[in-house]
Amino acid sequence: MMSAATLLKRTAPVLACVGLLAVWQFASLVLKNDSFPTAIEAIRAVPSILTDKDALINILASLRRMAIGFALALAFSIPLGLMMGRSRAVAAFFNPLLMVIYPVPKAALMPIIMLWLGVGDVSKTLVIFLGVSLPVIYHSFEGAKAVEEKMLWSGAAMGLSAGQRLVRIVLPAALPEILTGCRTGLVLALITMITSEMIARQSGAGNILFNALDMGQYDTVFAMIIIVGMMGICLDAAFERIRARLVRWSEPQFDMPLSFS
Amino acid sequence: MRMVSKWILAFGALTAAIASNGQSQAQQTIRVGWTIPAEESKYWMMKRPAEFPNLGKTYNIEWTQFQGTAPMTQALAAGALDCATQAPLSLSNGVVGGNLKAYIVAQHVFEKPGGFSVYWAVMEDSPIKTIADLKGKTVGISVIGGGTQGPFNMLLKQNGIDPAKDIKLVEVGFAVSEDALRQGRVDAVNMNQPFAARAEAKGGTRKLFSLSQAMPNIVHILEACRADFVDKNPELVKAYVRDITSGMKKALANREETLKVVNEVLKAPIPVLETYLLKDNDFGRDPGAAPNFPAIQKMLDIYAETGMLPKLDVAQFKHPTIVAPIQ
Numbered sequence: 001m002m003s004a005a006t007l008l009k010r011t012a013p014v015l016a017c018v019g020l021l022a023v024w025q026f027a028s029l030v031l032k033n034d035s036f037p038t039a040i041e042a043i044r045a046v047p048s049i050l051t052d053k054d055a056l057i058n059i060l061a062s063l064r065r066m067a068i069g070f071a072l073a074l075a076f077s078i079p080l081g082l083m084m085g086r087s088r089a090v091a092a093f094f095n096p097l098l099m100v101i102y103p104v105p106k107a108a109l110m111p112i113i114m115l116w117l118g119v120g121d122v123s124k125t126l127v128i129f130l131g132v133s134l135p136v137i138y139h140s141f142e143g144a145k146a147v148e149e150k151m152l153w154s155g156a157a158m159g160l161s162a163g164q165r166l167v168r169i170v171l172p173a174a175l176p177e178i179l180t181g182c183r184t185g186l187v188l189a190l191i192t193m194i195t196s197e198m199i200a201r202q203s204g205a206g207n208i209l210f211n212a213l214d215m216g217q218y219d220t221v222f223a224m225i226i227i228v229g230m231m232g233i234c235l236d237a238a239f240e241r242i243r244a245r246l247v248r249w250s251e252p253q254f255d256m257p258l259s260f261s
Numbered sequence: 262m263r264m265v266s267k268w269i270l271a272f273g274a275l276t277a278a279i280a281s282n283g284q285s286q287a288q289q290t291i292r293v294g295w296t297i298p299a300e301e302s303k304y305w306m307m308k309r310p311a312e313f314p315n316l317g318k319t320y321n322i323e324w325t326q327f328q329g330t331a332p333m334t335q336a337l338a339a340g341a342l343d344c345a346t347q348a349p350l351s352l353s354n355g356v357v358g359g360n361l362k363a364y365i366v367a368q369h370v371f372e373k374p375g376g377f378s379v380y381w382a383v384m385e386d387s388p389i390k391t392i393a394d395l396k397g398k399t400v401g402i403s404v405i406g407g408g409t410q411g412p413f414n415m416l417l418k419q420n421g422i423d424p425a426k427d428i429k430l431v432e433v434g435f436a437v438s439e440d441a442l443r444q445g446r447v448d449a450v451n452m453n454q455p456f457a458a459r460a461e462a463k464g465g466t467r468k469l470f471s472l473s474q475a476m477p478n479i480v481h482i483l484e485a486c487r488a489d490f491v492d493k494n495p496e497l498v499k500a501y502v503r504d505i506t507s508g509m510k511k512a513l514a515n516r517e518e519t520l521k522v523v524n525e526v527l528k529a530p531i532p533v534l535e536t537y538l539l540k541d542n543d544f545g546r547d548p549g550a551a552p553n554f555p556a557i558q559k560m561l562d563i564y565a566e567t568g569m570l571p572k573l574d575v576a577q578f579k580h581p582t583i584v585a586p587i588q
Contacts, residue, residue, distance in 0.1 A: 034440045111332065115339035119292075119325045199332050200294070202325050208528075210328060214297055215529050216436035216456060 035218050042222035049208065049223055059227070061203035065121055066193040069128025073185060077133045078178055081140020082170055091141070098134060106131045107195035114200060124196040124204075131192035132185035139181025143174025176250040179243045186239055190232050290321040291501055294333040294345030297326075297527055298455075299370045299482060301519055301539075302508030302550060303346075304526045309518075312511060313504045320500050329404070330482065337361055337487055344486040344501065348408040349560045352485050352578070353570050362488035365578040366498065367505045367585035368552040369482040373545025377537070378473035379409055379481075380457070382442060382466045383449045392420040392470050401433030401441055401450030406569070409451060411560065412475035414567040442466060454544070455529065458537040476563065478556040481544060484585075491583055503587040509550040513539065549586025554579060 002010075024039040049055045084091040106127050117123040147170050155165045171178075197206025205228065212220035244251070295303050307324055310316050325342070327333045333345040334352060338359035346369065347355075355361035372378045381400070383389045389398065395417070402410060414424040422428060433441045438450040439460040449469055452460060460466050472479055484505060491498045512519045516539050523538060524531050537543050547553070557575050564570040 033444065035437050111335060114332075114336060114341060118341045119294075119336055120323075198328060200325050200327050200336065202323075207326065211297060211326075211528060214328075214434075214436060215527055216459075217528065220528070 037219045037222055041219045042226055045219040045223035046226055049220065049227060055208055058203050058207045059205045062193050062197065062205040065125050066128055066189050069125045070132050070185065070189045073129045073132035073136060074182065077136035078140050081137040082144040082166055082174060084141040085144020085174070086166065086170060098137060102134050106192050107198060110196055110199050119200040120202065127196040128189050128192045131188040135184040135188065136181040140174060140178045143177030144170050147173045176247045179247060183236065183239055183243065186235055187232060190228065190235065194228060290323050291497060292323045292325065292343045294325050294327050294336060294342045296329060296346055299544060300346055301512035301523065302505045304522050305508040305511050306504055308522045308525050313507060315500045316504055320497050334359065334361065337363060337485070343490045344484060346482050347485040348482055349480055349557050350408040350411065350564060350569065353561060353564065353573055356573065357570060363485045363578065364488055364491050364580040364583065365483050365485050365552045366502045366580065366583055367484035367550040368480060368547055369484065370544035370546055371481060371553060371556065372473050372477065372479040374477050375541065376545045377454055377542050378471035379451055379453050380471035381449045381469045382452050382460065383469050384442060385465050385467050387448065389449060389469060392416060393422065395449060396422055396427045398448035399429045399431060401431055401438055401447040403433065403435050403451055405430060405432045408481065409472060411564040411567050411569050412472045412479065415475050415563055416470060454537045455533055458542065462536065476559055478553055480553055480557050480560060483552055491580060495583060498583050499587055502583055502585050506550050506586040506588065509546060510548060513546060513548055551585050
């Protein structure tokens with residue numbers, strides 16, 4: 001028999017979603033604004049998008065760019081962050097650059113990047129790369145900085161080279177923090193995936209969203225927002241499962257759910 | 262530190278390799294920018310390529326959709342596009358501010374006498390009866406500094422209103438203009454198709470004035486190609502303009518199929534398109550997609566008169582042979 005507390009814990013995310021949809025439905029009915037459809041109208045438009053071949057091709061094209069941008073960002077940012085955390089010279093060189101780039105809205109760079117790299121996939125992937133890189137670098141940096149010196153001394157005493165210490169001691173020890181950065185990066189990848197398609201596009205989820213916005217088809221606009229939101233929830237849940245497996249040793253004993261996993 | 266340099270070099274090399282690959286492909290392909298709505302000949306080329314014998318055989322098109330004509334001007338000036346949809350004002354801004362050299366090779370839509378003209382609407386019961394009554398009011402325009410603002414400013418001035426001081430001008434996109442008017446967020450707002458047809462069907466709004474009062478035959482969107490690209494690839498651009506001419510003919514000759522094509526591109530329901538597309542309440546389309554250079558010159562003169570542009574001669578946009586109609 002499931003206790004009331006367990007039942008509440010398990011259904012809380014669903015209840016939160018239902019509550020949000022109820023507020024949306026009520027607000028739309030009260031405001032009676034053509035550009036703000038009801039939650040039911042928006043939900044009704046979701047199947048027509050998900051069963052349309054062109055729409056699915058568009059969404060997959062966006063996800064492909066997002067995956068490439070995310071993977072490139074991890075490949076670049078994790079080693080850089082770790083080195084910054086363990087070398088003052090590297091940190092002193094890169095920190096000011098990152099502080100300049102961090103607050104700049106990445107989508108605002110799109111017109112400039114477009115002039116350098118053209119209007120194709122490369123510029124959009126670069127915007128995603130920039131969006132993901134910064135939180136991953138920052139968390140990798142903090143994770144590497146927090147590694148206890150005596151562990152590194154022990155490694156050196158056992159004959160590990162600097163590179164081996166980075167891979168075999170710093171990387172595993174910093175992994176919980178790195179994965180926190182990756183989780184933030186994943187959400188930012190989704191956001192930049194859409195915003196990178198705002199100005200110029202050949203395919204993508206933004207294609208459906210911004211075209212519908214231009215044509216005043218607000219049920220489709222909000223349906224796309226729901227779909228992007230669902231994609232975020234699914235990606236986050238999948239990532240959280242991977243994270244939990246990789247860093248089970250560092251998990252706290254109390255259980256405070258923060259995600260849909 | 263050496264490791265960091267390797268990473269940076271590897272990333273730079275990868276980016277450069279991908280970018281140069283994109284540029285080398287541009288030699289066989291025309292990179293074309295487009296937007297929505299009102300480019301039926303290009304929509305036909307995109308969605309019914311089999312109807313165009315040269316398309317996909319003697320040349321290819323890499324289509325990129327943009328949000329409006331201004332970003333396409335930047336892309337043309339940067340060499341990221343070869344041809345694109347332009348408005349006379351955005352193209353001229355590219356020439357004046359971006360050192361862009363381009364030819365107008367075709368025309369998409371214009372305001373034909375008796376047809377649809379972009380207009381400013383007020384609520385049926387509004388006390389605003391004339392343009393002069395707009396003094397002190399909040400007025401919506403789709404893009405501040407956009408193509409419609411020149412003739413708009415001119416009409417206001419002719420009626421004793423200083424557009425910079427006497428009204429509060431706010432940017433309201435065409436898609437939300439009806440909503441903004443009905444909610445009372447603006448006192449008057451500009452309307453375009455298909456939103457004008459939808460608002461008229463619902464009732465309760467009234468036309469105050471239209472752009473055609475400033476001048477007839479206003480050219481809204483045209484097709485422009487970079488001059489250096491045209492000069493290097495005259496036969497390629499000729500084939501493209503020939504297909505735009507043919508696309509326009511097909512669009513006008515077969516309305517039923519055009520509705521389907523436009524529906525596929527815009528995802529707007531056919532019953533909505535049916536209310537206006539290629540009807541008397543729509544913009545005009547030249548059967549040969551021929552640019553109306555005298556009308557474009559008149560628009561440039563209006564922009565110069567209202568201080569939006571320096572004086573420009575339309576002749577700089579005219580190629581001696583590569584211009585629609587090309588049979």
